[in-house]
Amino acid sequence: MIISESLSGNQDTWIHEADPRVKMLFVAAFWAVLLINDNPVILLGVLLFLHLLYGLAGIPGSSILAIWKALLPISLLIPTLWAFFYPGGTPLWDSGWITFSIPGFLYGLMIAGRLVALALTVLLFLYTTGVDEMVLGLVKLRVPYEWGLVISMALHYIPAFQSLYRSILEAQQARGLRVEGNGLHRAKVMMPVFVAMVISILRLADQLAKSLESRAFGASGIQRTFLKEIRFGFADYVYAALIAAISFSLLYLNFNLK
Amino acid sequence: MATLPQIALQVKNLHFAYKPDNPVLKGISLTLPEGSFTAIIGQNGSGKTTLAKQLNGLLRPTAGQVYLYNTDIQHCSISDLSGTVGYVFQNPDHQIFSPTTRQEIAFGLKNLRLSKQEVDLQTQNVLAAFHLNAYADLQPATLSYGLRRKISIAAVMATSPKVLILDEPTIGLDWRSTMELIGLLKQYCQQGNTILLITHDLRLIADHIPHCMLLHSGQLLAFGETRTIFQDVEILHQAHLALPQINQLARRLSSAGVRPDILTVEEFCDEYRKLALKRQVL
Amino acid sequence: MAPILTIEKFSYAYPSIDISKEPQWVFQDLTLDVEEGEFVSVMGPTGVGKTTLCLALNGIVPQSTGGIIRGDIWVDGLNTKSHPISKLAQRVGMVFQDPDAQLFQVNVEAEVAFGLENLGVPRDEIRKRVDWALSVVHLQGFDLTPLSYLSGGQKQRVAIAAILAMRPKILVLDEPTTNLDPVGKEEILAGIKELRHNHGTTVIFVSHESEFIAELSDRVVILDQGQVAMAGSPESVFSQLRALHDIGVSAPQVTELADCLNREFGQGFSFCTLDLADRAIRSSLMAA
Numbered sequence: 001m002i003i004s005e006s007l008s009g010n011q012d013t014w015i016h017e018a019d020p021r022v023k024m025l026f027v028a029a030f031w032a033v034l035l036i037n038d039n040p041v042i043l044l045g046v047l048l049f050l051h052l053l054y055g056l057a058g059i060p061g062s063s064i065l066a067i068w069k070a071l072l073p074i075s076l077l078i079p080t081l082w083a084f085f086y087p088g089g090t091p092l093w094d095s096g097w098i099t100f101s102i103p104g105f106l107y108g109l110m111i112a113g114r115l116v117a118l119a120l121t122v123l124l125f126l127y128t129t130g131v132d133e134m135v136l137g138l139v140k141l142r143v144p145y146e147w148g149l150v151i152s153m154a155l156h157y158i159p160a161f162q163s164l165y166r167s168i169l170e171a172q173q174a175r176g177l178r179v180e181g182n183g184l185h186r187a188k189v190m191m192p193v194f195v196a197m198v199i200s201i202l203r204l205a206d207q208l209a210k211s212l213e214s215r216a217f218g219a220s221g222i223q224r225t226f227l228k229e230i231r232f233g234f235a236d237y238v239y240a241a242l243i244a245a246i247s248f249s250l251l252y253l254n255f256n257l258k
Numbered sequence: 259m260a261t262l263p264q265i266a267l268q269v270k271n272l273h274f275a276y277k278p279d280n281p282v283l284k285g286i287s288l289t290l291p292e293g294s295f296t297a298i299i300g301q302n303g304s305g306k307t308t309l310a311k312q313l314n315g316l317l318r319p320t321a322g323q324v325y326l327y328n329t330d331i332q333h334c335s336i337s338d339l340s341g342t343v344g345y346v347f348q349n350p351d352h353q354i355f356s357p358t359t360r361q362e363i364a365f366g367l368k369n370l371r372l373s374k375q376e377v378d379l380q381t382q383n384v385l386a387a388f389h390l391n392a393y394a395d396l397q398p399a400t401l402s403y404g405l406r407r408k409i410s411i412a413a414v415m416a417t418s419p420k421v422l423i424l425d426e427p428t429i430g431l432d433w434r435s436t437m438e439l440i441g442l443l444k445q446y447c448q449q450g451n452t453i454l455l456i457t458h459d460l461r462l463i464a465d466h467i468p469h470c471m472l473l474h475s476g477q478l479l480a481f482g483e484t485r486t487i488f489q490d491v492e493i494l495h496q497a498h499l500a501l502p503q504i505n506q507l508a509r510r511l512s513s514a515g516v517r518p519d520i521l522t523v524e525e526f527c528d529e530y531r532k533l534a535l536k537r538q539v540l
Numbered sequence: 541m542a543p544i545l546t547i548e549k550f551s552y553a554y555p556s557i558d559i560s561k562e563p564q565w566v567f568q569d570l571t572l573d574v575e576e577g578e579f580v581s582v583m584g585p586t587g588v589g590k591t592t593l594c595l596a597l598n599g600i601v602p603q604s605t606g607g608i609i610r611g612d613i614w615v616d617g618l619n620t621k622s623h624p625i626s627k628l629a630q631r632v633g634m635v636f637q638d639p640d641a642q643l644f645q646v647n648v649e650a651e652v653a654f655g656l657e658n659l660g661v662p663r664d665e666i667r668k669r670v671d672w673a674l675s676v677v678h679l680q681g682f683d684l685t686p687l688s689y690l691s692g693g694q695k696q697r698v699a700i701a702a703i704l705a706m707r708p709k710i711l712v713l714d715e716p717t718t719n720l721d722p723v724g725k726e727e728i729l730a731g732i733k734e735l736r737h738n739h740g741t742t743v744i745f746v747s748h749e750s751e752f753i754a755e756l757s758d759r760v761v762i763l764d765q766g767q768v769a770m771a772g773s774p775e776s777v778f779s780q781l782r783a784l785h786d787i788g789v790s791a792p793q794v795t796e797l798a799d800c801l802n803r804e805f806g807q808g809f810s811f812c813t814l815d816l817a818d819r820a821i822r823s824s825l826m827a828a
Contacts, residue, residue: 131646156644159688164352170316171352174345175414176369178337192365195355199399203351207641213600214634215655215702219626222660227653227667302692302721402587430637430718432585432748434788458722461793498723503751503793503814510818514825523793527800533825534805 002126002134002155015057016128019236020137022243023125029247030121037254040110046250047113050120057128071119075112082108131155136230145224153208161201168196263291264327266421266452267313272322274308282308284476285322290454292420295447297463297484298456300473301497306456307348309473310423313454314343326421341370344419348426350403350410359401359409360385360394366417380416388412388442404435411439415446422446423454428462440466461502464488464521472497489519542617544709544742545574545597549611551766552592552601563608566592567766570611574744576709579736581745581753581774584763585788590746593763594714597744598632599625616709630659633708637715639695648674648690648698649683655706666705673701676739677731693724697731704735711735712744725749732756751792754778754812762789778812 015023030046037043054064086104129137135148172192173179181189212218267290274283283305290296298306311317312324315336324331331339347353356362363384367377385391388408393401398409411427422443428436440462447453455467463470463484470487472480474497480487488494494501501521508520508529515533520526550570553563566589574580584590595601599620602609613620616631636642645651649670656666674680677697687695696716703711713732717725729752735741736756747753753760753774760777762770764787770777778784778795785791794817798809807824811817 132650152646153644156646160640167347167349168352170311171345171347172355173336174314174316174340174343174347175353175366176337176340176417178335178369192355196352199355200351204641207636207638208644210595210600210604211634211636211642213604213625214598214629214632214636215706216626216629216658217654219658219660220624222626222658225657225660225663225666227649227657227663227670229663301723404586430586430715430748432788433785433790434585436790500722500726504797507794507797507814507817507821510814511821514822523796523800526797527804530801530821530825531804537825 002129002131003123013057013128014235015053015124017235018128018239019230019232020129020133021141021230021232022236022239023129024134024137024141025240026243027121027125029243031118033247033250033254034114034117034121036251037114038110039254039257040106040113041257042250042254043110043113043117047117047120050117050124053124054120057124059124059127063127067119067123068116071116075116078112078115079105079108082111132228133230136226136228139226140230146218157204161197164200165193165197168193168200172196263293265325266290266292266294266327268325268328269309269312270323270325272309272312272319272324274305274312274317274320282476283312283319286473286476286478287322288471288478288481290421290452292452293447293450294469295444295453295467296455296469296471297467298454298471298473299458299460299463299497299499301499304473304497305476306473307425308476310345310425310454310456313421313423314345315339316345337369340366340419341417342419343421343423344414344417346411346414346422346424346427348429350406351399353410353413354398354406357397358395359390359398362398362409363390363413363416366413370417384412384416403430404432407431408435408439419451421452421454423456425456426458427455428457428459436462458499460488460494460499461504464502464505485519485521488521541576543573544576544616545572545744546614547572547596547611548613550596550613551608551610552596553608554592555606555608565766570766570768572761572768572771574710574742576742577740578758579743579745579756580759580761581747581757582761582763583746583748583750583753583789584769588763589766590763591714594634594712594744594746596620597628597710597712598634599623599628626658629655629708630706631708632710632712633703633706634712634714635696635699635703635716637718639692639699639719642699643687643695643702645687647684647686648679651687651698652702652705655702659706669705669707670701673705676704676735677701691724692720693727696720696724696728700728700731710742710744712746714746715748717747717749748790750778750790751794751813754792754795755814762787774812775810779810 034046051064083100083105084098086101086107090100131152135152138148139145177189177192179189180186269286269288272283272286273281275281286309298310300306308317312319315331315334318332326339326342354362356365360381364377364381367380385394390409390412393405398406407427411424415422427439431439443453443455444466457463468484469482470484471478472487472493479493480490488501488505491501504523504526505521508516508526509518512518516529520529547570551565551568553565556564582590582593592601595605596613597615597620601607602621603625609621615628618628618631620628643651645654652670652673653666656669674682677700679694679697679701687698690698700716717728720728729749732743732745733756736743745753745757757774759771760774761768762777762784769787770780770783778791779798781791781795781799792812794814795812797817798811801807801809809820811820
């Protein structure tokens with residue numbers, strides 16, 4: 001899976017089995033609904049529904065908790081900011097220039113909730129889809145293969161770059177580099193690390209390019225084939241229909257409920 | 259009367275684990291006298307690099323102590339220690355970043371807060387000592403791997419660290435560069451500095467490095483003279499290390515009377531002379 | 541029969557930023573032929589251009605790297621200057637030194653299939669070749685294993701399988717064991733030995749592992765200063781110890797022994813492998 005097995009629960013549920021294109025449709029549809037929606041009850045319903053899906057996908061509670069934890073600071077910050085800066089609020093004390101607005105607070109809460117829902121939606125996709133599936137899905141949707149390759153390469157090398165950063169930092173510290181200061185000064189101090197990283201990455205890119213060419217990547221005039229196969233099954237059509245139905249219903253409700 | 263050499267490095271019952279349930283180093287104790295040249299050998303995952311990083315503060319023990327010239331290093335920062343303990347990393351590209359070789363070598367010296375004159379003078383000396391004058395104003399990143407390797411070693415040795423640790427410095431080097439490096443290191447040792455060299459090249463150790471320590475699964479299985487340790491085939495086999503070809507030959511010919519503990523070409527020649535004279539072949 | 545690889549008066553210089561300066565030639569008038577099924581090892585001091593030579597065999601030099609090129613290289617009858625790299629890549633398979641700069645797919649089978657997918661090979665044929673290639677390197681059953689779970693030696697075996705699956709006529713291995721620990725090294729060297737004996741593949745093996753080279757090669761080529769300095773059977777090349785050391789290249793330890801014995805006792809030994817040394821010394825000691 002795009003997010004490692006240990007975090008995604010390593011299951012094989014119907015959600016995992018679903019065609020990646022259906023899951024991409026799910027993300028696109030729900031994001032559209034969430035961004036248009038301004039009804040807090042609907043938002044709550046969507047959040048509950050997402051948690052239900054997580055449970056059905058067998059994703060461990062610890063991972064869900066981790067997502068909430070990561071989003072908590074911003075989920076608290078947004079309503080707080082809205083509360084203090086929403087016009088027309090009640091003053092906190094007699095001098096009256098700091099105001100607290102309840103409607104503002106509630107509105108901020110909804111925005112925070114929307115953020116969490118957006119994150120949960122896209123993360124569900126990442127938890128239940130393999131990189132190769134996603135790339136294949138994109139190719140079937142007429143996205144050039146090169147783009148998918150770039151994405152899968154980036155995903156592969158991000159952890160490598162993290163460990164590269166650590167190694168380089170250690171090597172420079174061992175030569176007396178003192179990691180100190182903040183902001184601009186710290187950036188200046190860390191220059192040896194950044195430069196060495198860039199050089200290493202450029203070198204890697206060069207070697208990778210040669211390896212790709214040696215394996216006939218980019219052969220012109222050849223229709224690329226794929227070992228893996230994804231086919232839209234009956235279940236996938238059902239899911240797609242359900243997603244469309246749910247999305248339109250939610251939008252309809254949004255515009256007709258008060 | 260001979261004076262006992264000072265103790266450069268002492269490790270007392272060192273334990274280390276990245277995560278509590280997964281110990282990497284299990285109770286290692288050792289003493290390195292000043293001026294010693296010791297190889298660290300062991301399988302990948304045995305803890306060689308982890309142990310080496312305990313010696314310059316990059317990693318801190320979860321239990322046990324590390325003493326550098328009788329001072330406990332636990333309160334010394336990495337940058338403090340970098341003046342005394344030099345660490346050459348396995349990949350020279352993890353160190354190299356400067357626009358010129360000259361600046362690369364000066365980097366460590368500058369971190370020691372020396373005066374500009376001192377930095378320039380020492381940089382000049384190091385460039386000359388390592389035969390790098392021709393490359394002084396070139397960008398190290400564009401030079402060949404062998405040169406980058408040499409530059410990264412020169413840059414660390416420029417600060418004259420009393421203890422020098424090298425992690426697999428001979429990988430990818432050709433024979434001549436390897437011999438040059440070993441010669442330089444031996445000389446450095448004779449000047450009273452202590453060297454620890456992590457390597458898989460047993461032939462190199464047998465020919466040039468007098469002392470050796472063997473790590474396996476985080477424990478120190480053996481520590482002493484190279485010759486003694488290389489006699490223990492069992493222990494080396496456990497660590498998946500293959501003895502030099504000359505030793506394999508000697509063992510094969512043990513049925514013809516050759517002693518199986520031969521480690522160098524010279525020793526084999528001597529042995530051959532003895533046997534040949536005995537059999538009146540010569 | 542025509543050699544499968546012909547290098548004829550090959551000269552190459554990488555593009556330089558300063559066009560007014562003289563080109564820095566990596567090779568000058570390099571000439572070498574390799575017959576089908578031969579195992580040729582290439583040695584030389586670091587920086588001499590061994591990797592550049594490898595890249596010249598599948599056209600990356602000069603087609604991707606630019607620079608100045610003179611002379612020709614023909615691979616299975618195709619000139620490396622005028623045929624697309626993707627076509628040459630079907631004849632010349634290349635494995636590089638660093639497995640982490642070659643492999644990046646989600647799992648082993650995806651990695652081995654990559655080259656075949658690029659060539660538009662039909663799906664069932666890909667499947668067959670992937671299974672075959674994995675069995676050759678003894679990694680059957682590892683199809684769905686993510687690459688991060690593998691050791692260095694295993695990764696390099698996957699890299700070799702990925703190239704073998706493309707069924708190249710020539711297999712070029714550019715220092716495949718240099719980055720590996722002894723265990724990984726053993727794995728790869730054993731695998732190469734097997735390829736040699738069971739499959740008769742034409743192999744160009746670039747390495748510093750002189751002892752392995754002595755045992756397995758039909759021919760050894762030593763490069764120095766852009767030229768072929770020495771070429772011949774392992775025995776003939778490795779017996780010239782002085783020349784090798786002048787160039788800066790190592791030789792199997794037993795050849796140093798042969799040299800030592802010859803100098804001291806004038807015995808005329810010339811073995812370069814463990815087996816030959818064993819026999820020669822044993823019989824010389826029995827000659828009483």
